[in-house]
Amino acid sequence: MSRLQTILIVFAALCAGSTMFLGLTAEGYGISTVPLLQAFTGAVLLLAAICYGWSYLFMFNRLVAGALVGGVSLFGAYGLIQTVGEVAPGPGFWAATLAAWALGWLCVEILASIETRNNVLNFLLRLLIPVAFGAWLLIIWELCTRGFNVPQVLLPSPSAIGDRFTQSTATLWVDFKQTFLKAVLIGYALGCGSGFLVALLIDRSPFLKRGLLPIGNLVSALPIVGVAPIMVMWFGFDWPSKAAVVVIMTFFPMLVNTVSGLAASTAIQGDLMKTYAAGYWQMLFKMRLPEALPFIFNALKINSTLALIGAIVAEFFGTPIIGMGFRISTEVGRMNVDMVWAEIAVAAIAGSLFYGLITLLERLCTFWHPSYRN
Amino acid sequence: MLSGVPYETRMHTTATPQDSTSVIRTNNLSLTFETNDGPVHALANIDLEVGAGDFVSFIGPSGCGKTTLLRVIADLEQPTDGSITVNGVTPEEARLTRAYGYVFQAAALYPWRTIARNVALPLEIMGLSRRERNERVRRNLELVNLAGFEKKYPWALSGGMQQRASIARALAVEPDLLLMDEPFGALDEIVRDHLNEQLLKLWEKTKKTVVFVTHSIPEAVFLSTHIVVMSPRPGRIFDVIESDLPRDRTLDIRETPEFLAIAHRVREGLREGHSYEDTV
Known part of the structure; x- marks a missing residue:
């Protein structure tokens, strides 16, 4: 011993x-x-x-x-x-x-x-x-x-939260569908996708690099509590306005990470491609994107947690009567703190699984990177 | 005294055999880099002719422009003055027709591709069919003694094996001209000897023209038919030595007086070109 x-x-x-x-x-x-x-x-x-x-x-x-x-x-x-x-x-x-x-x-x-x-x-x-x-x-x-x-309102016991969870699975599922499956996933896909595409554009044009990168920076600095009500006015009460908030939150991390990922290829690799008389797209797909993958996955991981936070907080500013953020804000008002904790548990489980899935995908795609080799 | 060749017989200017089959021909080639500290004359007034089937080595201290000259031939640098043709056309046209294979100092294999897929990379870019690619990959990996390592990843291989894979990758393009920039510089001497011998056999078998950059005198003498001695500031050709050693050589030849005589001439040339001065 x-x-x-x-x-x-x-x-x-x-x-x-x-x-x-x-x-x-x-x-x-x-x-x-x-x-x-x-x-x-x-x-x-x-x-x-x-x-x-x-x-x-x-x-x-x-x-x-x-x-x-x-x-x-x-x-x-x-x-x-x-x-x-x-x-x-x-x-x-x-x-x-x-x-x-x-x-x-x-x-x-x-x-x-x-x-x-x-x-x-x-x-x-x-x-x-x-x-x-x-x-x-x-x-x-x-x-x-x-x-x-x-007291229950300060901190309910795990067993009380568990009881509430099993009694309210129907409500929790509806909320989960509204917030996670609609706002988070769609907003995440749009935000990450557009960040990636804009990074490709910026990479091709120095003009855009000087013009768009500062604007992306500006957008990422916008406070979510200011943006969310505006998005509700633009896109209505339902999930599209929450997805829009998620897009704004996830766009910039993906943009900067992809831009630095595309710059990660070494000069010797670029020269090599040049000696093969490779064109822009061949160079992009066969060399620069694989080299950028670790950076892109970094952004995907950061964004997976940002997206969930963004969607839940955005629901505090006007929403139909479903959604995880809506439930949390109303149940707090009614002192049903165990329901709030049940929603928190759902968010924690969903967020962890989402993050874990992306990490797993990262391992599969960047197995060659020094940090994963075995 | 090892000197076997009298000083007077050396060629102080370039050998210019009137050979119609010359692969590379430069005329008064110069390259000046503009830096914040003023212009750097990387290459000055280079006249060089490389014939088909030659094995030409550029040797000199760092800063003599040997790598730069190779990069100009490969169209990776643009000369500021003079002219150069590769296969009778400009370097850019030669590059676009994939007239040469280039082996860099580092193997530069892609870690996400297996050895076979690394060798297949230029072939994919050329748009060859899968069957043709597989056939060429198999043949060239065999040529560099890497058969059986197709499915391994580069990071699982030793430095020597990685460099051999990168040579196979350059050969897979099936160019008549092979440009090699200190390909064995990062390897230990035992591995380097072995690869030198293999490279020589390969050159004999394939009848390619090779331009080889090195800073090792024994390596240059052992491999080459022509040794181009270069000197720095400005980077220029100081001497071109034509080797009279037989084409099929083994490592033992390095002990013969003929070999040592040529090595001595190279060393003398480097000394006269101020390569050994403490100004680098």
């Missing part, structure tokens, strides 16, 4: 042990009133004892050790969440929380130290660390909001 792992297991054992002396609830009831947590405490102490006397378990089969520690950790989290609704938590409860959290960390530490040539296992282990991190963030969020009785 490494030093950090030893510290974590000792810390977990100390916390678990202290629950026997500290009051589990605010009223001073002991841990014996909750069999689930009693079992958890016993399991932690047993685990610590195993580590102390039998530490080669950790040396030889880390997978088993990790699973064991993780299992006890999750069992503790389950017991804590079950308990928090029934009693007002006291010092013993929080000590048990710390013990479970320390075990969660220890689990990740053990699994991260595994070195394997098995690709599938490697992939799963790499995936596990962010998943475990996210899971424990949610568990602590749940325990704190319910344990400290945080």
Whole structure:
């Protein structure tokens, strides 16, 4: 066991042990009133004892050790969440929380130290660390909001958000369709596409370069809260006005990135094409565009998050009665903060998947770039 | 004393054999770059004639204009004075008819293309059919001993192999004239020796005209039928040495007195052209 792992297991054992002396609830009831947590405490102490006397378990089969520690950790989290609704938590409860959290960390530490040539296992282990991190963030969020009785309007618990999410899937889907599938995707395609085409034009003509680049710069500096109402007046309440805002936000990043990407080819490559008597379009498609791809994908990634923000904020300035931004602004007014969080969850999931998809595409198209070669 | 050729017999001006099959002919060619520090005379009064089937090396210190001269032949630079013909026409016309293959100092292979597709690149631009392209790629990769590496990416290959692939790419155009700008300059001496030998065999087999820029005396003497010694400020031809070594040479020839005599003459020429002075 490494030093950090030893510290974590000792810390977990100390916390678990202290629950026997500290009051589990605010009223001073002991841990014996909750069999689930009693079992958890016993399991932690047993685990610590195993580590102390039998530490080669950790040396030889880390997978088993990790699973064991993780299992006890999750069992503790389950017991804590079950308990928090029934009693007002006291010092013993929080000590048990710390013990479970320390075990969660220890689990990740053990699994991260595994070195394997098995690709599938490697992939799963790499995936596990962010998943475990996210899971424990949610568990602590749940325990704190319910344990400290945080008002719903300030911060609802993840379980309340989850309940709202599953109850309102129909509404969420309609909003998602309106905002993401229409405004974001169409605006994104138009903004990125026009940025790319204008970059090609600018590249051909020094006159346009001096004229258009500053205007593009100016457009990108326009505040979205000023532009959005104007777009509503121009293009109406429905999604086209939101798509227009997205176009304005995504145009410039694509423009500048493509312009610098087209300038990325080296002189020797250009000379080479010249010796083949290659024309402008051949040079563009066979040399300059492939060379510009890493730059273009950079813009696509930046724009994927910008587009979602732009479309949601634009809906604050007039929209039909659907859309993610519309829902957020009205539900905040009605103090239904759990619905706001459900919309935020949809935006986060959609945004991450969108970004991930573009990253995947980037890997496929620019596998040759030094940053991706293997 | 290694000197085998008396000083008086050297040609201080260019060899101008009245050969009707000359591939490159320059007349009083000059190129001056205008810079902020005043004009730089990269080339001054170059008279040169390269015959068909010759292997001509330009040798000299950096700044003597050897690469610039090669680039003028390739229409990558424009002369400011004098005239030049390549295959009897202007360099631009020669370039547009793809009269030459050019090998650069760096391999300059495209990392997103496999070796085979890199070699096929000029052929795609020429608009050849897929069958013709595949056939030429296969033949030329075989010629440079790279058969079996078609599907590899350039970054998975060593520097020597990359440079060989770039030679195959230049050969695939099937030009009669090959222009090579220090193609082996970035490689270690062992690889360079090996590639020199291969290049010589290739030249014998294909009967091409080769113009080769180098700053290595043994390389120039080993490869060439004519060695053009150049000197800097302004970039000019100081001497043209015609080699009497047999055409089929092996690396062993570098130990013979004949070889050493020519190498000595080249070195003497470089010294007299002030190439060894501490002013560079």
